[in-house]
Amino acid sequence: xxxxxxxxxxxxxxxxxxxxxxxxxxxxxxxxxxxxxxxxxxxxxxxxxxxxxxxxxxxxxxxxxxxxxxxxxxxxxxxxxxxxxxxxxxxxxxxxxxxxxxxxxxxxxxxxxxxxxxxxxxxxxxxxxxxxxxxxxxxxxxxxxxxxxxxxxxxxxxxxxxxxxxxxxxxxxxxxxxxxxxxxxxxxxxxxxxxxxxxxxxxxxxxxxxxxxxxxxxxxxxxxxxxxxxxxxxxxxxxxxxxxxxxxxxxxxxxxxxxxxxxxxxxxxxxxxxxxxxxxxxxxxxxxxxxxxxxxxxxxxxxxxxxxxxxxxxxxxxxxxxxxx
Amino acid sequence: xxxxxxxxxxxxxxxxxxxxxxxxxxxxxxxxxxxxxxxxxxxxxxxxxxxxxxxxxxxxxxxxxxxxxxxxxxxxxxxxxxxxxxxxxxxxxxxxxxxxxxxxxxxxxxxxxxxxxxxxxxxxxxxxxxxxxxxxxxxxxxxxxxxxxxxxxxxxxxxxxxxxxxxxxxxxxxxxxxxxxxxxxxxxxxxxxxxxxxxxxxxxxxxxxxxxxxxxxxxxxxxxxxxxxxxxxxxxxxxxxxxxxxxxxxxxxxxxxxxxxxxxxxxxxxxxxxxxxxxxxxxxxxxxxxxxxxxxxxxxxxxxxxxxxxxxxxxxxxxxxxxxx
DNA sequence: TTGTAAGCGTTATCAC
DNA sequence: GTGATAACGCTTACAA
Numbered sequence: 001x002x003x004x005x006x007x008x009x010x011x012x013x014x015x016x017x018x019x020x021x022x023x024x025x026x027x028x029x030x031x032x033x034x035x036x037x038x039x040x041x042x043x044x045x046x047x048x049x050x051x052x053x054x055x056x057x058x059x060x061x062x063x064x065x066x067x068x069x070x071x072x073x074x075x076x077x078x079x080x081x082x083x084x085x086x087x088x089x090x091x092x093x094x095x096x097x098x099x100x101x102x103x104x105x106x107x108x109x110x111x112x113x114x115x116x117x118x119x120x121x122x123x124x125x126x127x128x129x130x131x132x133x134x135x136x137x138x139x140x141x142x143x144x145x146x147x148x149x150x151x152x153x154x155x156x157x158x159x160x161x162x163x164x165x166x167x168x169x170x171x172x173x174x175x176x177x178x179x180x181x182x183x184x185x186x187x188x189x190x191x192x193x194x195x196x197x198x199x200x201x202x203x204x205x206x207x208x209x210x211x212x213x214x215x216x217x218x219x220x221x222x223x224x225x226x227x228x229x230x231x232x233x234x235x236x237x238x239x240x241x242x243x244x245x246x247x248x249x250x251x252x253x254x255x256x257x258x259x260x261x262x263x264x265x266x267x268x269x270x271x272x273x274x275x276x277x278x279x280x281x282x283x284x285x286x287x288x289x290x291x292x293x294x295x296x297x298x299x300x301x302x303x304x305x306x307x308x309x310x311x312x313x314x315x316x317x318x319x320x321x322x323x324x325x
Numbered sequence: 326x327x328x329x330x331x332x333x334x335x336x337x338x339x340x341x342x343x344x345x346x347x348x349x350x351x352x353x354x355x356x357x358x359x360x361x362x363x364x365x366x367x368x369x370x371x372x373x374x375x376x377x378x379x380x381x382x383x384x385x386x387x388x389x390x391x392x393x394x395x396x397x398x399x400x401x402x403x404x405x406x407x408x409x410x411x412x413x414x415x416x417x418x419x420x421x422x423x424x425x426x427x428x429x430x431x432x433x434x435x436x437x438x439x440x441x442x443x444x445x446x447x448x449x450x451x452x453x454x455x456x457x458x459x460x461x462x463x464x465x466x467x468x469x470x471x472x473x474x475x476x477x478x479x480x481x482x483x484x485x486x487x488x489x490x491x492x493x494x495x496x497x498x499x500x501x502x503x504x505x506x507x508x509x510x511x512x513x514x515x516x517x518x519x520x521x522x523x524x525x526x527x528x529x530x531x532x533x534x535x536x537x538x539x540x541x542x543x544x545x546x547x548x549x550x551x552x553x554x555x556x557x558x559x560x561x562x563x564x565x566x567x568x569x570x571x572x573x574x575x576x577x578x579x580x581x582x583x584x585x586x587x588x589x590x591x592x593x594x595x596x597x598x599x600x601x602x603x604x605x606x607x608x609x610x611x612x613x614x615x616x617x618x619x620x621x622x623x624x625x626x627x628x629x630x631x632x633x634x635x636x637x638x639x640x641x642x643x644x645x646x647x648x649x650x
Numbered sequence: 651t652t653g654t655a656a657g658c659g660t661t662a663t664c665a666c
Numbered sequence: 667g668t669g670a671t672a673a674c675g676c677t678t679a680c681a682a
Binding site: 001045046047049050051053054059061062067069070072073076078079083086091092093094095096098103106107109110112113114132149178214218239243249250268269272273274 | 372373375376378379384386393394395397400401403404407408411416417418419420422424428431432433434435436438439440539542555564567568571574577589593594597598599
Binding site for chain 3: 003004005014015016019020022023025026047048049051053055056154178
């Protein structure tokens with residue numbers, strides 16, 4: 001692999017000059033510039049980013065800490081993040097905590113070792129202070145672990161509210177809310193939004209906690225069967241909704257005539273299966289873009305427009321709820 | 326951030342000595358070693374990997390080039406790869422070609438710039454020679470683009486064969502094969518395996534090509550309706566199988582009584598939906614592990630046990646095929 | 651057993 | 667405009 005020295009030699013200039021044309025900094029005569037450019041071309045030279053990073057103490061690497069990689073919603077989000085990262089001229093190091101403290105420790109060390117320029121924290125963590133100690137810019141997604149770290153979250157309160165309104169407006173009288181782990185702020189916000197409407201209308205609700213990763217189908221089924229007269233179900237993920245719909249079918253309930261169902265996320269699958277699922281869309285596109293926009297500002301030492309940013313969600317009406325006119 | 330000099334100063338030794346204890350190389354007195362270790366501890370020192378990499382011309386980074394990130398099978402695979410990579414004491418840079426030549430070019434350059442130690446190539450590419458020119462160890466997964474690059478692939482021929490045998494043994498007389506893009510070797514191998522059995526038995530088959538990413542449901546439906554007497558369908562992915570099953574339901578076909586369906590991949594979803602899908606399991610676990618095992622050998626200049634490695638697949642019988650006794 | 655110093659490929663400061 | 671050169675943080679001959 002050619003180095004800057006090789007280029008300098010070939011172009012009969014010093015490394016300093018080559019560096020200047022590469023970085024477009026400082027004065028350099030147009031003619032010598034062309035000479036250098038030609039040498040670069042001929043030698044197929046690419047500057048060594050490691051050496052550059054060592055000097056600048058910036059690696060041009062952003063790390064993303066995922067909770068897991070096999071969830072549909074997070075995969076969608078990851079795709080956007082990768083795209084936006086490379087478009088911002090950074091590279092993405094992928095980290096998967098899997099709720100394993102040891103893996104997290106390993107990665108925490110690596111962030112330091114590689115002069116990672118920024119961390120996008122999607123995974124939940126009990127060690128936010130260890131992240132802060134790194135003094136590397138951090139953007140949280142879907143969490144709000146500390147007042148010191150900026151975050152981007154869907155408007156979960158609105159999501160809960162929209163779902164409740166839809167269910168109430170289409171006549172539901174007895175509703176189940178299959179939510180995620182109640183320890184998560186996102187889940188709490190959805191619950192608040194959902195309840196805010198339902199309380200006001202005096203509708204009966206039953207709330208159950210489920211895991212987001214591999215929710216237990218048997219659990220869902222037994223809860224549904226425990227309430228034979230339920231007529232509305234709000235699920236905190238489309239996957240939970242899919243499971244609920246199957247239990248409903250087994251119980252010979254008609255959807256949406258007998259029971260209406262609303263999911264969350266709007267993963268691709270929700271529009272592929274029969275019946276197509278009414279759901280609250282979280283825009284992974286908007287979230288990912290906002291994350292990288294903020295990250296770049298942080299890295300460049302600029303002021304953030306919003307410290308805790310909220311992305312609007314949308315009700316997507318499909319076949320698991322009744323049309324209301 | 327503390328540097329090796331800080332440690333040296335604190336331990337009253339030279340940087341060389343510190344380096345020796347970090348790398349456990351060369352002689353160093355047990356007592357001074359303890360002194361150094363203590364200084365490292367107190368300063369919370371972690372060696373800068375960038376500086377190390379610059380010297381060694383090895384980054385301890387492995388890159389994985391994905392075709393896309395939102396496919397269930399590839400997400401499963403990525404999770405294994407990340408895990409194995411970090412277990413091998415390497416870090417994972419994630420690259421997503423999305424069949425975009427420009428993105429691929431960008432990444433090709435980056436591999437060079439960062440002294441990436443190895444590339445796991447999952448994406449299809451038309452520029453295998455550009456990869457080879459990098460002279461970085463490469464492992465291909467699910468492809469076989471060149472005799473010069475080692476590969477790991479499921480035994481797709483066996484997969485096709487198992488599916489065909491199952492269908493034939495459970496009485497199918499007229500079969501549709503919804504396969505992936507026929508340009509892929511994996512697809513070709515499945516087809517060969519499938520046909521090898523069917524040809525011998527003289528069973529009527531109709532083969533149709535579909536995209537793996539967002540296969541067209543309407544296309545599937547029209548093909549199924551064009552053969553009202555079809556009694557067996559083999560799909561090259563579970564997603565295609567899901568779509569086929571829905572078309573079948575709309576056509577009031579009973580599964581597996583009227584039509585039997587076999588998918589491919591064994592994604593988690595195939596065991597969640599009703600009916601649970603009979604499928605050919607590709608072991609992402611085995612593939613990912615094999616990939617990293619080979620990669621480490623390549624990086625360490627060791628000989629590979631198998632240049633083109635094949636991972637066995639398995640028929641998982643569930644509810645979309647008839648039991649045969 | 652330990653220290654000195656050169657070198658990895660860059661960038662940036664300073665002369666010229 | 668351009669060229670030496672120190673520095674980034676580390677490893678490794680080589681010397682002591």
